[in-house]
Amino acid sequence: MPESNAARASPEIGPNAITARIWRRPPLIHNRTLRWACGAGAFMYLTLALASLHINWRRVYDGIERGWRLIQGFLVPDFLSRWGDIAVGMQESLTMTVTSTLVGVLISVPIGIGAARNIAPLPIYFLCRGIIAVSRSLQEIIVAIFFVAMFGFGPFAGFLTLSFGTIGFLSKLLAEDIEDIDESQAEAIRATGAGWWQLVNYGIQPQVMPRLLGLSCYRLDINFRESAVIGIVGAGGIGATLNTAIDRYEFNSAGAILILIIAIVMMSEYFSGYARKWVQ
């Protein structure tokens, strides 16, 4: 009778046995008091913060009415009455976007390579990381104000701003991608006696190319959206047109501009997805 034998041998883990054991995921903070104190503290802070808000409900009510007019304007976009301004603004923005992305990418690639710890010598690494840190720590609007002050109103200041922003963004992500490559492929190229440039061309470029292309496309549409923002501080482009339209309470024209921006961003999104798939 082998079955009954087996059952007798281990009665405590039989199919019908119920054990009293409970398992819970270990908590993030082990100390019970500390855990409760953290929760209570967070709750108190939230309550006090909410209490400190002084909301003028009268103004909110007025704002809703104005907001509704804005939305109504957007729902009936008017492409025609300001078409001349819109066309010029769009053209400026697109020019700014394409040129700044191109220039930004061209400058970012060497800086990104220099900022990758696994292939760059230490002094170059620090230099390139420094450039990236400077570029990333300055917000686009601040840079745009600075360049507008230097070079005057118009798209040239916008072009410089976006190129500057692109360098920080792209170099950093490219450098991180290079640091994450499959080291064995690079090792194999190094073992053939290849020089440094050959190592970059054979061991690294093929591994990071799809991501570089994807990031460039992504940056292209970031730059387009940014160009609308920095236009407000005087750096030209569609942002300037949008700002003027809102200042003049021409919400129908503003709505038309927003729709165009959304359409262009969606288009570039579609194309970047396609390009990435193609190079993968």
Add this chain to the structure above:
Amino acid sequence: MLRIENLHKRYRTGDEALKGVSFTVPSGQILGLIGPSGSGKSTLIRCVNRLVEPSAGRIFLDDLELTALSHSELRKARRHIGMIFQEFALVERLTVMENVLSGRLGYVPFWRSFSRRYPAVDIDKAFALLERVGVLDQADKRADALSGGQRQRVGIARALEQDPELLLIDEPTASLDPKTSRQIMRLIREVCAERNLPAIINIHDVVLAQTFVDRIVGLRAGEVVFDGAPAALSPQVLTRIYGEEDWTELQRRYDDETEDESGAGDRKAADARIERRAGLA
């Protein structure tokens, strides 16, 4: 001929990977390096082409002291040392042909390699090698489209494209099934015999090592604890290399293999493969 004298390697972490290793590999000899994970096998072969910088000791390839070379001289010397890797280490997004031609990188100037305009002799050689290892029809495919066995064949072709005077082979079969493993080991044997090349093979699979190499060096904790013919690998020797274990089964399988060379390829080497990702340390 490769001569290693009193080689030491201490990593910055303080781990002593190699503690005075010395041996000589004459031309045409295939030397199998066995030992447990972390015994220094990978470090040892990477010290030869100085992908890992040795801490002390000297290495000679014929009369050239590899350990004394400057950076640019080392690059020239590496051209003559082919290397074959455990996970193949092909550049996955490049074509098979580009991977094989990358064996010439040390010989051609940057602009030629960048524009992929290699000299005609290099291209002829690459095609001949692809044919020799049996993947000629895959030349224009991307490396990541190939199966494991095909990739390792490309890896072998890349190493041979260098016109090597020495082959360093790191766990060539660790990612392959038993049958493909045997085919790859046989291919390595053949190409070494054709060119009278010395080779060092790191290998976890003791039976495979015994079947295909001329000589075995056993490494344990960075020291050579065995150096002799494959047939001399007794259970006592295996215990000295790997530690206490019941080795009779392994011994029996080796005896089967040697009785019937074309033997069954269904042997599982799972136990040896568990620790295949030994890494450098």
